[in-house]
Amino acid sequence: MQSNFFRKLIFDEKSRNLLVQALVIGFFALFIYIIVQQTSYNLEKRGISTGFDFLGMNAGYDISISLIPFTSDDTHLRAYFVGLLNTLMIAVCGCFLATILGFIVGIIRLSSNWLFRNIAYVYVEFTRNVPVLLQIILYYSILLHLPKIKQAIPLFDTFYISNRGLFSPSPILKDGFSIVVWGFFIAIVFTFFLKKYLKKKQEKSGKQYPIFLINSAIIIFTPIILYYIMGRPLEFDFPVLKGFNFKGGMVVRPEFIGMLLGLSIYTAAFISETVRSGIISVSKGQKEASQALGLKSNLVMRLIIIPQALRVIIPPLTSQYLNLTKNSSLGIAIGYADLVHGFGGISLNQTGRAIEIISMVMLTYLTISLIISLFMNLYNKSVQFKGNA
Amino acid sequence: MSTTLTSNFIHNKYYKWIVKNLFSSWVNSILTIIALIFVYEVGSFFLNWAIFEADFRTNFQGEVITDRILCSKNIVPGEYGACWAIIYVRWDQFMYGFYPIEEIWRVNFVYALLPLAIVGILFDKIPYRRFFIYFTFIYPFIAYFMLYGGPGISVVGTNKWGGLLVTLFLGVTGIALAFPLSIILALGRRSKMPIIKTMCVVFIEFIRGVPLITLLFTANVMLPLFLPDGVNPDNLLRALVAVTLFQSAYMAEAIRGGLQAIPRGQLEAAQSLGLGYWQTTRKIILPQALKIAIPPIVNTCIGLFKDTSLVLIIGLFDLLGIGRAALSDMTWTKLYYEVYVFISLVFFIFCFGMSRYSLYLEKKLKTDNS
Numbered sequence: 001m002q003s004n005f006f007r008k009l010i011f012d013e014k015s016r017n018l019l020v021q022a023l024v025i026g027f028f029a030l031f032i033y034i035i036v037q038q039t040s041y042n043l044e045k046r047g048i049s050t051g052f053d054f055l056g057m058n059a060g061y062d063i064s065i066s067l068i069p070f071t072s073d074d075t076h077l078r079a080y081f082v083g084l085l086n087t088l089m090i091a092v093c094g095c096f097l098a099t100i101l102g103f104i105v106g107i108i109r110l111s112s113n114w115l116f117r118n119i120a121y122v123y124v125e126f127t128r129n130v131p132v133l134l135q136i137i138l139y140y141s142i143l144l145h146l147p148k149i150k151q152a153i154p155l156f157d158t159f160y161i162s163n164r165g166l167f168s169p170s171p172i173l174k175d176g177f178s179i180v181v182w183g184f185f186i187a188i189v190f191t192f193f194l195k196k197y198l199k200k201k202q203e204k205s206g207k208q209y210p211i212f213l214i215n216s217a218i219i220i221f222t223p224i225i226l227y228y229i230m231g232r233p234l235e236f237d238f239p240v241l242k243g244f245n246f247k248g249g250m251v252v253r254p255e256f257i258g259m260l261l262g263l264s265i266y267t268a269a270f271i272s273e274t275v276r277s278g279i280i281s282v283s284k285g286q287k288e289a290s291q292a293l294g295l296k297s298n299l300v301m302r303l304i305i306i307p308q309a310l311r312v313i314i315p316p317l318t319s320q321y322l323n324l325t326k327n328s329s330l331g332i333a334i335g336y337a338d339l340v341h342g343f344g345g346i347s348l349n350q351t352g353r354a355i356e357i358i359s360m361v362m363l364t365y366l367t368i369s370l371i372i373s374l375f376m377n378l379y380n381k382s383v384q385f386k387g388n389a
Numbered sequence: 390m391s392t393t394l395t396s397n398f399i400h401n402k403y404y405k406w407i408v409k410n411l412f413s414s415w416v417n418s419i420l421t422i423i424a425l426i427f428v429y430e431v432g433s434f435f436l437n438w439a440i441f442e443a444d445f446r447t448n449f450q451g452e453v454i455t456d457r458i459l460c461s462k463n464i465v466p467g468e469y470g471a472c473w474a475i476i477y478v479r480w481d482q483f484m485y486g487f488y489p490i491e492e493i494w495r496v497n498f499v500y501a502l503l504p505l506a507i508v509g510i511l512f513d514k515i516p517y518r519r520f521f522i523y524f525t526f527i528y529p530f531i532a533y534f535m536l537y538g539g540p541g542i543s544v545v546g547t548n549k550w551g552g553l554l555v556t557l558f559l560g561v562t563g564i565a566l567a568f569p570l571s572i573i574l575a576l577g578r579r580s581k582m583p584i585i586k587t588m589c590v591v592f593i594e595f596i597r598g599v600p601l602i603t604l605l606f607t608a609n610v611m612l613p614l615f616l617p618d619g620v621n622p623d624n625l626l627r628a629l630v631a632v633t634l635f636q637s638a639y640m641a642e643a644i645r646g647g648l649q650a651i652p653r654g655q656l657e658a659a660q661s662l663g664l665g666y667w668q669t670t671r672k673i674i675l676p677q678a679l680k681i682a683i684p685p686i687v688n689t690c691i692g693l694f695k696d697t698s699l700v701l702i703i704g705l706f707d708l709l710g711i712g713r714a715a716l717s718d719m720t721w722t723k724l725y726y727e728v729y730v731f732i733s734l735v736f737f738i739f740c741f742g743m744s745r746y747s748l749y750l751e752k753k754l755k756t757d758n759s
Contacts, residue, residue, distance in 0.1 A: 137709070
């Protein structure tokens with residue numbers, strides 16, 4: 001009887017699977033238990049306190065780059081948000097720049113001009129086979145060895161390039177500028193409806209309208225006209241060299257520029273490859289058929305090739321965005337105050353709460369990754385073939 | 390006479406190629422000319438800097454360069470090219486880190502055996518492949534004994550390791566250790582047992598969702614907290630743990646892709662022959678899946694090899710770390726172009742080699758199967 005039970009436990013697939021899983025869970029629980037015991041013992045022995053109360057304590061350090069006001073009297077929690085915003089800022093700017101550069105390089109890689117094509121190829125091979133950290137450090141070193149502030153290179157007498165960053169005029173908003181901004185957004189919404197209306201009209205009459213031209217004219221000129229109607233509510237504060245530093249204007253720090261260059265140049269190489277393979281994946285017949293219908297080459301690209309190529313491009317593009325966001329954590333190597341450098345580095349050293357801080361940082365990155373994949377999946381669904389499995 | 394000459398010229402294949410690829414239209418011709426100027430400018434600038442005007446071991450006065458002051462660049466500012474002497478002077482550090490000079494032959498020995506250990510895995514048509522594969526399995530023990538030391542030879546602690554040695558050690562060992570782990574993870578992710586499947590999915594997605602640097606921090610700061618007294622792995626070993634876990638998650642996804650590509654009929658046929666799960670997996674599914682998965686696996690390996698440079702952030706001296714250390718030396722600061730270009734070139738050679746190998750495999754697989 002008993003042997004029959006054991007026999008069933010081992011030779012019947014269902015019960016054996018249950019047994020295996022129970023064992024795995026048991027070992028896993030034991031493993032976790034031992035680690036927790038050991039950790040609390042170690043923590044106690046070394047006199048490290050735990051808990052999240054440190055978040056309310058004074059951070060006591062300054063952060064050079066922050067989007068929200070931050071002084072050394074602020075709390076660690078605020079330092080966390082400063083770091084998070086810096087991470088998001090570099091990720092968004094990097095993704096934007098990398099996408100543009102990647103698409104340009106990807107299209108050049110398919111050019112009929114042999115020399116052009118191969119310059120792009122050399123760029124791709126050299127950037128994607130060298131560690132991104134090395135590239136970031138290299139660009140940052142170059143930026144740091146630019147001329148000193150006294151000998152800053154002027155660009156049109158408005159921008160100044162120096163080893164402490166790019167000094168540029170900062171905008172001063174006056175009353176009425178919000179109307180210009182609102183006008184800009186209303187113009188965008190308006191053009192959206194206008195496009196639909198003109199498309200319908202085109203389908204009925206067959207007459208083609210220069211939709212793109214009309215819409216861009218509306219989007220560009222509405223804010224400009226409003227700007228003059230409101231009496232030029234925007235002024236600039238120009239940086240002026242006074243003594244050892246620039247007064248006025250704003251500065252883009254070399255840490256940010258270095259990160260931006262490194263991340264976007266590196267990721268653009270990968271994006272260009274996905275763009276290239278996406279365009280290649282559209283079968284030649286599609287192009288020939290649309291040419292046979294009499295479409296011009298830019299219309300062939302815009303209406304036939306690109307929409308079909310996007311289906312193939314979006315999934316790998318998503319993972320490139322994720323990679324870029326994760327690589328933005330390398331800011332610590334050059335002192336860009338992102339999540340890992342500020343909160344995960346300096347706060348950790350000051351409070352010693354390694355477990356809490358590292359798990360907070362990890363969870364934040366996990367959340368960012370999940371959000372990016374969620375949005376890209378939604379977008380991906382909208383560009384896929386309708387009715388495909 | 391002249392007509393035959395021109396027609397000869399027009400039908401010349403080089404002429405045809407040039408017209409078709411460089412001057413097919415007005416726009417193309419202009420682009421070609423711009424590109425030619427660009428290539429000439431960049432190329433001549435780089436070659437002048439890197440070779441023709443560069444110092445290698447001596448400056449233009451013939452003095453042996455031992456520090457930056459003696460570089461021609463410093464004697465005649467802005468007139469001379471690269472000063473490669475920094476690489477020459479620091480060569481041992483770049484290659485072996487702080488390994489004792491009298492023991493360097495041991496590292497060289499391990500370096501020399503490395504190709505023999507890999508060649509059996511990379512190419513399937515070499516003679517005596519079986520013996521090469523046997524050697525691959527013995528190699529880690531030889532390498533460990535030679536590098537770390539043991540009976541008969543002196544012990545060299547891992548804190549003395551550095552440069553290319555650390556980069557290669559982390560890269561090769563990380564990949565080798567991650568491989569079996571990733572197979573288990575990939576199989577677990579496709580398992581019918583819900584608990585095992587969930588654990589594998591959570592592990593893989595967690596690792597893929599966080600940056601490697603946070604894993605390295607975890608290993609560096611938190612691993613000592615998890616372990617009992619007396620067990621205190623050194624820095625390099627901690628980094629290796631993080632790198633291995635990281636690589637195993639990415640590799641598992643590559644292998645999963647291979648597993649998914651196997652037609653269901655293979656599994657059903659194997660089962661109807663009476664093979665159990667492990668037999669089916671080991672003899673039917675895995676050999677086919679791994680073969681398909683090799684190109685993506687190689688791609689993850691390239692990624693890992695580049696990512697080993699991150700260990701400099703937790704204070705290890707890999708190739709890049711040694712480069713930074715060389716630049717922080719007062720006698721050599723400002724030679725960052727030379728150092729970083731050199732390190733880039735080393736990484737480029739390894740990564741480009743791997744990506745070419747992956748392309749070669751893809752081509753071979755295509756002809757094999759169709």
